[in-house]
Amino acid sequence: MDVEILYQQKLTSPENACAVLRDKQNLILGMGVAMPPRLVEAVANIIKGDDFSVLNIYYMHGSQVLSETLLKPELSHKICPRPLFMSSHDRAALKCLPNRSLMEFVPATFHQVGRLLTEQIEPHCFMVTVSPMDKHGYFSLGTNADYGASVIRKAHHVVVEVNDNMPRTFGECSVHISEVDAIIEYHTPLTEIPSHPPSDIDIKIAHLIADRINDGDTLQMGVGGVPSAVLSLLKNHKDLGLHSELFCPAMVDLIRTGVINGKKKSWMQHKHIFTLALGDKAMYDFMDDNPSIVGYPASWVNNPSIIQKNHNMVSVNAAIEVDLSGQINAEQIAGQTFSGTGGQLDFVRGAYSSRGGRSFIALNATAKKGAVSRIVLRLDGGAVTDTRMDTHFVVTEYGCVDLKGLSLPQRAKALIGIAHPDFREALTQQAMESGCI
Ligand SMILES: CC(=O)SCCNC(=O)CCNC(=O)[C@H](O)C(C)(C)COP(=O)(O)OP(=O)(O)OC[C@H]1O[C@@H](n2cnc3c(N)ncnc32)[C@H](O)[C@@H]1OP(=O)(O)O
CATH class of the missing domain: 3.40.1080.10 (Glutaconate Coenzyme A-transferase)
Structure with missing residues (x-):
């Protein structure tokens, strides 16, 4: 018909x-x-x-x-x-x-x-x-x-x-x-998400991550201040690719200037892959009828066995807290659900399985205006978004540590080393009392 x-x-x-x-x-x-x-x-x-x-x-x-x-x-x-x-x-x-x-x-x-x-x-x-x-x-x-x-x-x-x-x-x-x-x-303007300028701490963390992103890498960027700040620091990179759950305005700037061109992707070259987009009208207009921006179901984009097909896959996501063994909580604050797992675990796993792949978990060292350490002995509330076996790089404004291959005491010491200096002594004490180190 x-x-x-x-x-x-x-x-x-x-x-x-x-x-x-x-x-x-x-x-x-x-x-x-x-x-x-x-x-x-x-x-x-x-x-x-x-x-x-x-x-x-x-x-x-x-x-x-x-x-x-x-x-x-x-x-x-x-x-x-x-x-x-x-x-x-x-x-x-x-x-x-x-x-x-x-x-x-x-x-x-x-x-x-x-x-x-x-x-x-x-x-x-x-x-x-x-x-x-x-x-x-x-x-x-x-x-x-x-x-x-x-x-x-x-x-x-x-x-x-x-x-x-x-x-x-x-x-x-x-x-x-x-x-x-x-x-x-029903023709109404689409929901727009106002972009907030990143904080000085977010920019400091973003520098530590951007320095570890190479020309030709394929990127996934999660939600939060740090992932957006990282994108803003990639203007001088070359031939980056996208295989990202989220498509956001900072990616449009990099596509327009040719920094993200998908040329070096190991598969689906020249295609910028996403599963959901959240941004402003200018971004939605850029996506419209644009054959380079391709959306696929999350069951495919976020499937770790698909993500790993991209060589040099780099995943950047934010977290609420990390414990001294490397377990990540990205979804609960004080025992209450704040957001959800979303695609974080999918990409942490997929990126590390990719040849040359890396995953970064970023967080400010403290919350509540410096009153609380986000590097903790035990996670508050119990939700584990990424297990300690999954976590790769953890980054705060005090440094970046690679947890893969480290023993439990080595992990605890490495993480205490990137905690806020005001909390390092107390964390060391707690770690010793609980037998972590
Ligand atoms: C849809 C998707 O799946 S996208 C792809 C990846 N998915 C994910 O990563 C899913 C889960 N991740 C997320 O939801 C986010 O990345 C988050 C929540 C982990 C981080 O997002 P951000 O916006 O960077 O959060 P931020 O660090 O600013 O913390 C949010 C608030 O919680 C507060 N907070 C964070 N940690 C703590 C803590 N340990 N104790 C108390 N308060 C805290 C912060 O102070 C901040 O409060 P404010 O808004 O009053 O300043």
Whole structure:
């Protein structure tokens, strides 16, 4: 059938599109920028009725629209949010929820999320923002291939929110109209993340990492101040490549100037690979119809066995704390979930498995204006994002240490050596008392 006719047949109102939802079902929402604001609002309206006792919502990186609708306190008795990665909006909403127990974080490493959302739970419905349809009947998932590219083919019911502002990207980001059950249109500016200037400490740490990045390396950069600061220091590098979970504005500058060109990649040369993008309008415009920027599902981009195919793969991620054996916590503060594992463990493993590969975990030596050391005897709260067997380089403003091959006492001494000087004596004392050194 003609795709334009099919489009008109499937085009409906947000409320009609949501009428398919039933009590106690699982609704999966697109991640971050791809979370469809008008559909989310419509779900919030229908859920108020008597037909619903509860709806489970699965997602990563909740957007502001979620905290203004489904996560509002008045719906908290009917909505079970199951975030697999918490954003600042999720954290803010959680603080206001009267019944906090209903929001339950689901631990997951990113390359497995597509599978978890289609095999471990029943994917009743998936709602996501897409680009306008092309003449062949294809929408693009644009900024967010991530788990969407996996879920869209397995969910029982798929509703897309077409937004003119969603860029059309290449790779495995296309969805055919025949795979979609209902369409709504809502053209609103995409979520933008304001970029904060890095702190002096972030820049100091970034220098230690940038000095260890060679021309021709392939990069993954995680979230946080340090990864962005590292990118800003690579202007004089040559022939860098990208195989990164996250695509961000600092990468655009390096692509425009030819620093990142993918020329020396050991495979998928000249292609800048990502699974989710988070940035500003200028970045989304740069991605639109750009054949060099290719999005693939997280199950592929973040799969360590795929990452390792890139020789000289360099992964840079941030952390909250590291213990004296080298275990990394990048997701909890004082026992409460702050963010999530995301793709950190995937890339730490994939990068070290790559020929010539390296992974860097960066953190300021202290938190709370210097009151707390982030190098600790034992992790606070217990979440281990990267095991001690996985951790490679750890970097603070006081230095960079390579933990691979070090014994436990050697690790403890190396890490104490890059702790803030005010905490080194106490850490040494604790390490001796607990038998670490
Ligand atoms: C979606 C993805 O998966 S991207 C790819 C990689 N994935 C990951 O790395 C996932 C997990 N990582 C993350 O969530 C982030 O990188 C983080 C949270 C570890 C670091 O992000 P950053 O923005 O650099 O965090 P930062 O170091 O500034 O700490 C955030 C806040 O927590 C506070 N904090 C950090 N550590 C501690 C601590 N040990 N004790 C108390 N407070 C702390 C900081 O002081 C800061 O507070 P502020 O905002 O009031 O200044």
